[in-house]
Amino acid sequence: MKKTPETVILLNFGCRDIQKLARLIRDRHIYTMVMPYTVNPERLLQEAPVGLIFCQDASENPHDAERGAFSGLGLPLFEIRLGDVSALESEALRAVDFCHTQCACSGSWKMENFIEEAIADIRAQVGSEKVVLGLSGGVDSSVVAALLHKAIGEQLVCVFVNHGLLRKNEPEMVQQVFARSFAMNLHYVDASDRFLDKLKGVANPEQKRKIIGKEFIEVFAEAAADIHAPFLGQGTIYPDILESIPLDGNPAAVIKSHHNVGGLPENMKFKLVEPVERLFKDEVRAVGRLLGLPSELLDRHPFPGPSLGVRHLGAIERDTLKILREADAIVTEELLKSGWYHKTWQTFAIFVPVKTVGMKNHQRTYDYVIAIRSINTVDAVTAQVVHLPWELIDSMTARIINEVDGVNRVVYDTTPKPPGTIEWE
Numbered sequence: 001m002k003k004t005p006e007t008v009i010l011l012n013f014g015c016r017d018i019q020k021l022a023r024l025i026r027d028r029h030i031y032t033m034v035m036p037y038t039v040n041p042e043r044l045l046q047e048a049p050v051g052l053i054f055c056q057d058a059s060e061n062p063h064d065a066e067r068g069a070f071s072g073l074g075l076p077l078f079e080i081r082l083g084d085v086s087a088l089e090s091e092a093l094r095a096v097d098f099c100h101t102q103c104a105c106s107g108s109w110k111m112e113n114f115i116e117e118a119i120a121d122i123r124a125q126v127g128s129e130k131v132v133l134g135l136s137g138g139v140d141s142s143v144v145a146a147l148l149h150k151a152i153g154e155q156l157v158c159v160f161v162n163h164g165l166l167r168k169n170e171p172e173m174v175q176q177v178f179a180r181s182f183a184m185n186l187h188y189v190d191a192s193d194r195f196l197d198k199l200k201g202v203a204n205p206e207q208k209r210k211i212i213g214k215e216f217i218e219v220f221a222e223a224a225a226d227i228h229a230p231f232l233g234q235g236t237i238y239p240d241i242l243e244s245i246p247l248d249g250n251p252a253a254v255i256k257s258h259h260n261v262g263g264l265p266e267n268m269k270f271k272l273v274e275p276v277e278r279l280f281k282d283e284v285r286a287v288g289r290l291l292g293l294p295s296e297l298l299d300r301h302p303f304p305g306p307s308l309g310v311r312h313l314g315a316i317e318r319d320t321l322k323i324l325r326e327a328d329a330i331v332t333e334e335l336l337k338s339g340w341y342h343k344t345w346q347t348f349a350i351f352v353p354v355k356t357v358g359m360k361n362h363q364r365t366y367d368y369v370i371a372i373r374s375i376n377t378v379d380a381v382t383a384q385v386v387h388l389p390w391e392l393i394d395s396m397t398a399r400i401i402n403e404v405d406g407v408n409r410v411v412y413d414t415t416p417k418p419p420g421t422i423e424w425e
């Protein structure tokens with residue numbers, strides 16, 4: 001891949017906030033890459049960096065010996081040592097100043113430029129061959145679809161698998177955006193029955209996840225086999241790569257294992273196209289916006305791969321799955337209407353397979369429980385419960401009980417992470 005000019009490398013000597021630092025500097029239009037201090041200096045020079053920033057937390061030892069190998073490379077050097085909350089933003093600004101004054105960076109890292117370059121790279125890599133892409137409706141694969149489509153048009157074939165565990169109107173929305181608005185070559189595979197049959201009677205969360213994951217690979221592989229594409233598009237993003245590189249140890253080995261396409265049959269050997277692998281999530285969204293993807297798709301809450309499967313506790317039945325889907329849609333509608341959707345990281349409904357006694361229209365009821373969970377987080381490692389306005393919880397509750405048959409009680413999850421995980425299964 002052609003290298004963006006003006007690369008500044010952040011050398012990680014043990015800096016917890018290194019990804020945030022890299023992002024903050026990129027926000028000022030300077031392209032940063034993060035490398036562990038164990039990187040071979042020759043490998044580092046392959047990126048043709050214009051400057052090097054040593055990064056560490058103030059609490060880490062100074063690693064003087066290891067620094068020596070990089071000090072002699074003839075590159076402008078800078079150092080950042082982050083204290084408790086020692087102003088990440090102001091350190092980032094000092095680094096930006098260093099990039100301009102010592103490394104002569106002009107600030108050319110802009111998503112408009114990235115798109116142009118990525119299109120040229122994709123065309124050079126793919127030539128006249130076909131690329132198959134698994135489209136999930138999530139941000140990363142959607143942006144990759146839009147980028148590949150702009151680069152190679154009809155040569156891109158997207159496969160969208162409906163595994164029956166999607167949110168309300170999701171299959172329709174994906175088809176509307178990609179097949180109709182963008183006129184992409186989209187293979188829609190409705191495998192709902194196949195998944196739901198396999199999941200029948202399975203209550204164990206790990207087993208459910210395994211079935212969904214395995215079935216997904218099989219359905220995708222079957223669809224992809226008919227397309228005969230030598231290339232597979234993937235929505236790998238920069239944090240996926242960074243998080244697979246340990247600070248110590250052999251980074252190359254881990255990158256390699258990340259690049260093995262999880263679970264596809266041995267005889268399906270694809271060459272990978274990963275056009276957003278250098279981007280952070282916000283940059284991926286910015287590219288998506290520039291390519292015309294709707295905010296409805298780009299600014300959605302994160303949604304787990306096993307989808308409603310891990311929000312419907314216990315064994316999944318079609319009728320109880322419908323209850324969850326309807327309740328979840330109401331939660332989302334009310335959040336959007338009240339302006340709270342974009343103030344929370346994830347807010348969703350959970351189906352609790354427990355019946356409680358209640359009253360409706362002067363009749364005794366014995367129906368299921370829906371839980372509502374709303375959290376905010378920076379990195380999903382820890383999370384805080386959002387104090388949604390009580391009136392909003394009231395209106396969600398009233399609508400769910402009135403509009404969703406089979407539910408007579410709604411509860412609000414007040415558990416932070418830890419001790420609770422974000423998902424219930």
Ligand code: XMP
Nearest residue numbers: 302303304305306346380417421422423424
């Ligand atoms: P937990 O439940 O572990 O979730 O606190 C942390 C974040 O990861 C998402 N999540 C998943 N995403 N496949 C995914 O793609 C999964 O199996 C999965 N499990 C959890 C979860 O929604 C939250 O954002």
